[in-house]
Amino acid sequence: MDYTRENFSFKFKKTLRYLKLYGPNRTFVKIKGQYHMNKSFDKLPQNKTNKNTKKHVGILGCGNYSYSVISHYLKKNYGKTIRGAMDIEINRSASIFKDFNLDYYTANSNEIIEDPQIDLIYIASNHYTHAEYAIDALNNDKSVHIEKPHVVNESQLERLIHAMKKSKGKVRVGFNRPASRFGKLIENYLRKEDGSTMINWFVAGHEINPDHWYFHDKEGGRILGNLCHWTDFCYRMISEENRYPLRIIPSRSEKADCDISITYVFGDGSIATITFSAKGHTFEGVREKLNLHKGNTLISMDDYETMRVDVVDKKKVYKNIFRDHGHELSIKESYELVSKNNEGESIKYIYETADLFLKTKDALETQKEITIKPYEESQLY
Ligand SMILES: NC(=O)c1ccc[n+]([C@@H]2O[C@H](COP(=O)([O-])OP(=O)(O)OC[C@H]3O[C@@H](n4cnc5c(N)ncnc54)[C@H](O)[C@@H]3O)[C@@H](O)[C@H]2O)c1
Structure with missing residues (x-):
């Protein structure tokens, strides 16, 4: 349901209820997440050319969850740590780039997966692509947080396990x-x-x-x-x-x-x-x-x-x-994959x-x- 298209009374009641259920910070980012989904830039923002960055996290799939949970909790707990974000819908990766101060955004997953500055990738795209992206990332020795479900069929499960066996990267699934x-x-x-x-x-x-x-x-x-x-x-x-x-x-x-x-x-x-x-x-x-x-x-x-x-x-x-x-702790536990x-x-x-x-x-x-x-x-x- 797209709440941005509902009438004022519905939005007002929903906001009041969410303030009670989730508190002001979470409610605010949930509302921002709704507008993020419909964002359309007249002119797309300029990527930064920052090679000496300490940012080391990548995001694949920049929908509602990436905005209001993954990016939000990474920023809240670790500051500016996300380097690049990718979505097939470029306005969404650009929106996360802008609101969370990233180095770059893209519509090409390989840019994130092959970026030597990135060692951890959060995957929150459509379900069919989770395992495919995770396998590519593991083949590049990156660690991955895979949103649920980590696979949609047995062939993906077999190939994911094969990639885990060969990789230096670690895996967590987003069961929060x-x-x-x-x-x-x-x-x-x-x-x-x-x-x-x-x-x-x-x-x-x-x-x-x-x-x-x-x-x-x-x-x-x-x-x-x-x-x-x-x-x-x-x-x-x-x-x-x-x-x-x-x-x-x-x-x-x-x-x-x-x-x-x-x-x-x-x-x-x-x-x-x-x-x-x-x-x-x-x-x-x-x-x-x-x-x-x-x-x-x-x-x-x-x-x-x-x-x-x-x-x-x-x-x-x-x-x-x-x-x-358990969303916040789940995002943090995945962030700890790249530490010991x-x-x-x-x-x-x-x-x-x-x-x-x-x-x-x-x-x-x-x-x-x-x-x-x-x-x-x-x-x-
Ligand atoms: N753990 C939880 O509680 C929880 C809650 C909600 C969603 N999720 C998971 O998060 C993921 C995203 O869900 P959402 O609610 O943000 O959905 P969404 O529809 O808001 O976002 C999905 C995004 O993926 C993008 N996308 C589609 N195909 C792609 C591709 N091939 N490569 C890259 N990006 C692509 C879409 O453009 C969209 O921006 C799903 O796996 C979902 O199951 C988890």
């Missing part, structure tokens, strides 16, 4: 929710308990027009574009030795990627269900509720605003002043979390149960 305050708390609570886990997500997805690029051939639709956040979160909530074999049981009606429910039965008997509803407009964006039970711990979490945890007789209620989906502080994701993780969302899509499309196995070095990839 586990990096949130509540995500970290949930991880800690689960670690203290033994036995199987019951996980139940209810997610109301934000409205996406049927002609949006998410639904174009090759892009993977909403299972790869949205649901992968929760398939990944479920995967991480179950410890490594307990995950497999993992049964994927689909339920759907008309559509294969909206208004669906998917159940996972893990190797240790843990069960996770994700119900994904996508119908009308959700004024506050994606809404999500989690209920979880493991050992003596019961967790109930609402929209990253409040979380209640009961452990036997002890009850604790956590509240965030503003919604925290973050080794990046393992090949096993990159394979297994992708295998889960790809096979979830298959299960929903074919309406058949699928069982998956863990990554083993000896297999196909």
Whole structure:
């Protein structure tokens, strides 16, 4: 939805609601991000010819997320660190260049990927190009933050893993929710308990027009574009030795990627269900509720605003002043790839979390149960 085209009353109410939910800074950059998307320069700005720069980050894909999350949090935490930005829509890369004080902007991805001053690239373009750009960047020994989903098919997954094996570059995927305050708390609570886990997500997805690029051939639709956040979160909530074999049981009606429910039965008997509803407009964006039970711990979490945890007789209620989906920490963790502080994701993780969302899509499309196995070095990839 293009909020810039809505009437004043809608924009006013939306701004007030977002101020309450996200605070003034985040709301301001979200509004700027909306205008950034429609920016059209009468005369494009001049690139700088700065060879002795300390800026070392590149961006591929300069849409809303790159503007209001990636560029915003990089600037907030590290100052002027982005050197170059690329988008096939030149006005967008020029807009990021101008607003975040970059050295250059371009419509040619190779300029960023082959730039010797750049050692880290954030990829936030259309889904089909994520893996292709990441493979090229890894072949040039750059580290990459790949926005979700990191692949849209098995051939990309195989080639991405091959590139990771040969490269000095490291990889992180933009699954931000586990990096949130509540995500970290949930991880800690689960670690203290033994036995199987019951996980139940209810997610109301934000409205996406049927002609949006998410639904174009090759892009993977909403299972790869949205649901992968929760398939990944479920995967991480179950410890490594307990995950497999993992049964994927689909339920759907008309559509294969909206208004669906998917159940996972893990190797240790843990069960996770994700119900994904996508119908009308959700004024506050994606809404999500989690209920979880493991050992003596019961967790109930609402929209990253409040979380209640009961452990036997002890009850604790956590509240965030503003919604925290973990975006800022996720961008920072990827920035640490180029220092010694973050080794990046393992090949096993990159394979297994992708295998889960790809096979979830298959299960929903074919309406058949699928069982998956863990990554083993000896297999196909
Ligand atoms: N982690 C999160 O919570 C989160 C939230 C929103 C979006 N995202 C991800 O960020 C990415 C971008 O999403 P968005 O919301 O900014 O979408 P968007 O439509 O605002 O931006 C996508 C941009 O990619 C550009 N593009 C298209 N084809 C390209 C190509 N071949 N090379 C380079 N650029 C190309 C488009 O011109 C556009 O500017 C997607 O992968 C999306 O899934 C993540």
